[in-house]
C-alpha cells in the first residue's frame with residue numbers, strides 16, 4: 001500500500017503578541033503516515049490539538065517546524081509556496097470543517113455542485129452528482145433548491161459534507177463533520193464516507209464520537225496535549241476501551 | 248505565469264527631505280515623515296497576481312491600500328510623486344512610465360477599476376446603460392447594436408434589471424449603482440479588475456449579494472482581481488491570497504485563510520481579534 005501523506009516532526013507554536021509575546025504550543029513533534037485509501041481518525045480531548053493538526057495539514061496554519069509530504073503532488077505542504085498550496089487545494093486536497101461556509105442566496109444543490117463546476121464539470125452533470133450525494137445523505141428533496149441559511153444545523157452539515165465529497169478529492173480532511181447529525185443521518189453519512197474511502201479517497205478525520213470512529217476508521221491516532229500518543233488499528237482502539245471499562 | 252507584476256510601488260505627498268521612506272513605516276509607527284512632514288502613502292510594496300487569481304489588500308484608512316490600487320489601475324497621478332514598476336503580461340515595459348495614450352488604452356481594455364466612490368466611476372446623470380456603453384465606445388466599439396447587446400448581457404450578468412437600462416443612474420439604488428460599476432469594469436473583458444472598497448455605502452445584506460455576484464462572475468470568467476478593503480469579511484470572501492498593510496507598508500502576506508486564522512504579525516493579530 002502506498003502512502004498519501006508523510007508527516008514528520010510537525011510542530012506548531014503560536015506567538016500571541018497581545019499576551020506579551022506568549023507562546024502557545026499547538027502541536028509538538030507529531031509524526032505519522034497516511035496510507036492510500038485508508039480512513040485515519042484523529043481523537044483526543046478538546047484542546048489536544050486535533051483541529052490544529054488538520055489546519056496544519058491544509059496549511060490554514062503555517063507549521064513552525066517539520067514536514068508534511070503530500071505524495072500525489074510530491075510537495076511538502078508545510079513549506080511549499082502559497083501558489084503550490086492553492087493548486088493542490090484546487091485539484092486533489094479537500095477540507096471540510098464542522099460548519100458550512102455561508103454563501104447567500106445559493107440553493108443547497110448549487111452549493112454542492114459549485115466545487116465541481118469550478119473544476120470544469122458541466123453544470124448539469126455537477127448538479128446530478130449533487131443530487132446523488134444529497135439523496136445519499138438523506139436531505140429531503142424539497143430542500144435541494146432552498147437556501148441553506150434557513151436549514152437546521154444537521155441539514156447544513158449534510159450540505160457541507162456533500163460539498164466536500166463532490167469533487168472526490170484524493171485526500172479529504174474532515175473536522176467533526178457529523179457532530180450535528182441525528183443517529184440515523186449519521187449512519188447514512190458514515191456509510192457514504194466508508195464508500196468514498198473504498199473508492200480511493202483517503203480520509204483524515206477528527207471525530208468526537210467513539211462510536212463513529214469504531215465504525216469508519218481503519219486506524220486511530222490519539223493526540224494528547226499537542227503530542228501524538230500512538231497510532232493503532234481500530235480493533236486495538238476498540239479493545240482498549242473495553243479494557244478501560246473493565247478496569 | 249504572472250499576469251500582473253508590481254514592484255517597489257511608492258507614492259509620496261509633499262516635498263520630501265530624501266529620508267522620508269527610512270523615517271516612516273510600520274516600525275516608525277507613522278506614514279508621515281518627522282523630518283519634513285511629507286506623507287509616504289505607500290513604499291516598498293511589491294506584489295504579483297496570476298491569471299484568475301484574486302489578491303486581497305486589507306488595512307485601515309491611511310494604510311496606503313488605496314494608493315496601491317490607484318497605481319495598479321494606472322490611474323492618472325493626482326498629485327504627489329509616484330514611482331515603481333507595474334508590468335502586465337502581453338504589454339511591454341513599465342506601465343507606470345508608459346505614455347498617456349498607452350495608459351488610457353489599457354484602462355479601457357486590459358485593466359478594469361471599480362472606484363470606491365460611485366461618483367468617481369459613473370456619471371450619475373447618464374443612464375445606467377450609457378455608463379457601460381461609454382466604456383465600450385472608448386475601447387473602440389462602433390456598432391450601436393453590438394454595444395446595446397453587450398450592455399444588455401452585462402446587466403443580466405451583474406443582475407441589474409435590464410428594463411432599467413435607459414433610466415438615469417441617479418435613480419438606481421446603491422446596490423444597483425455598484426453593479427453597474429462592476430458591469431462597466433468588466434465590459435471590455437479585462438485581464439484584471441481592481442476593486443477599491445467595493446462595499447462602501449451599501450447595506451450589509453446588499454453587500455453580501457454584490458460580493459457573491461462578483462465572486463460568481465470572477466470564477467466563471469476566470470478574471471484576475473485585486474480587492475482592496477478595510478473589511479476583513481470582504482477579503483475573506485473573495486481573495487485567494489491577502490496582503491496586510493499598515494502605515495504605507497505591507498506587514499504580512501499569505502493565503503487568505505492562513506492570514507485570518509494564523510496571523511503572524513502583531514498588527515494582523517490585533518486587526519483580526521478586534522473583529523471576533
Ligand SMILES: [Zn+2]
Pocket residue numbers: 263264265266267270280281282283284285
Ligand atoms: Zn522627510
